[in-house]
Amino acid sequence: MKIVDIRTRCVAIPLNCMLRHNTGVHPGYFLRTIVEVITDEGITGLGEIGGGDQRGAIEKIKSRAIGLDPFHLETIKLRVLRSVYYISNARIYAAIEMACLDIQGKALNRPMSDLLGGKVRDSVPFIGYLFWRYDRPQGGDDSCAEDLADHCEELAETLGVGAMKLKAGVMTPAEEARVLELCRDRLGDDFGLRIDPNGLWTVPTAIRIGQRLGDLGIEYFEDPAWGLEGNAAVRQAVSMPIATNMYPACFDDLGPAIRMGAADIILTDLHYWEGPKGVKDLTAVCRTFRLGVSMHSGVEFGIELAAMLHTAATIPEMTFAGDAHYHYLKDDIIEGGKLQYADGRIAVPTGAGLGVTLDEDKMKFYEKFYEEKGDYYSRFHQDPKRPDWTPTVGGM
Structure with a gap:
């Protein structure tokens, strides 16, 4: 062939x-x-x-x-x-x-x-991804922590998700910290909380907010400050795990990141880490150095989401719910329409190859x-x- x-x-x-x-x-x-x-x-x-x-x-x-x-x-x-x-x-x-x-x-x-070793789970859990929104379906813009906490409750009810992540760095750090505090209060101690300012915050700000959130039992603090040095500095000063999809986001930076202690959890990504087999290579390194693994979302449609599902299903250590922007999409380009959530999970396609068609x-x-x-x-x-x-x- x-x-x-x-x-x-x-x-x-x-x-x-x-x-x-x-x-x-x-x-x-x-x-x-x-x-x-x-x-x-x-x-x-x-x-x-x-x-x-x-x-x-x-x-x-x-x-x-x-x-x-x-x-x-x-x-x-x-x-x-x-x-x-x-x-x-x-x-x-x-x-x-x-x-x-x-x-x-x-x-x-x-x-x-x-082809990737065989699945160890038939479906993959996903989070409710929270963004500050303009032009919401119900009208208006998100303007305060209560708006995002309301949205989190809505996603927990409609999708069945058991965790969230706030895309931070938009409002003041204190207001964004308040989103997680409200979600913990409303959704209980077992609901997973994450926050990701995408490296925007200074190290002092990230440490201050990380210490404020220390009693919430959040799953991880993702890319709290800029670069390997920033993440490593914050990691030394806060109690929760530090995760990243930015530093490192390629194999060239993985060794230095591990030596520096820059992160506890690496978010895998099919594109940053050279495809599904590259993600498997990354996972082997994480297993060796006892790093956690989760999965990053790159605003994918159904083709890549299917590849993410197949890949995540073969990784025993991927116990964190994956990221997904998918619930914001109105439609998809695959036959049968959007892949469906059930109790916060999406089933791994069972057909040959990806199991989806255009x-x-x-x-x-x-x-x-x-x-x-x-x-x-x-x-x-x-x-x-x-x-x-x-x-x-x-x-x-």
Whole structure:
């Protein structure tokens, strides 16, 4: 079997609100580049990649994969990722690996999880991801801690989630700490709490807020300050575990992070860590050094969510509920519509490969929607309701 072509399409799907974060605003939709790896035996594998319109990047790299066997992932990685750093990156390779594993599963009539060692769970738990919102479904904007605590209660009731994470760094640190305090009071001691200012806070601020939250029993404090040094400094001064999806977010930084004691928990990500098999490699290192593992969300649609489910299902140590922006999406591009939550969990697809297929009518519809809306990464670090605002690392 040989790869004969790689095709790409950009799609955008609307959200039920606008999501604020410390470097800008998701403007009411998410966008992804969908990758189709085509073989000479008529089997097509699906991949997905974020970070804006990646069609040009894939076009530059695809000649290095054409003619290769989709089962030979080490060769593909050498050709596509390792030797062409100036036009490739882990995100692009991960989408191709995802598609190749989909091809392998379809060829063998086995689910992707079987190619990664076999699943140890049939479904994966997810959190209720809390963002400060503009243009909420019920109208208005989130403006105080009570608004987010209300939203957390809503997600616990409608999705059945047993944990939350606040995307912090938007309001004052004290007001964001109050969100977790309200959620603990309303949802009880067994409900998981997390907070993630994405490295925005200064070390003194992160330590102050971490010490304030110390009695809440939060699951982890994610990227409280900037860089390996920032996270390591906060870790020495607070009682709760420090987690990261930023420092480290690649294998080059993993060794220094472990030597420095920068984190207790690493959030895996299919794109940062070089695909599903790369995540398995990362997990082996975490197992060796007794680090916890969780899973990061990159505003994925159903293709990548399926790959995340297959991967997480094969990792015994992944006992934390995974991140997911999925509940903000109004629709999906896969047949059957959005994957469904049940008691806060999403079932691992059981079909061959990824176990999901594209809905071509939805693809055409959301391709057109993308063309109308455009690639927002050129205006991602802006706030439409605060035109003079600019993100500032260490600004709080």
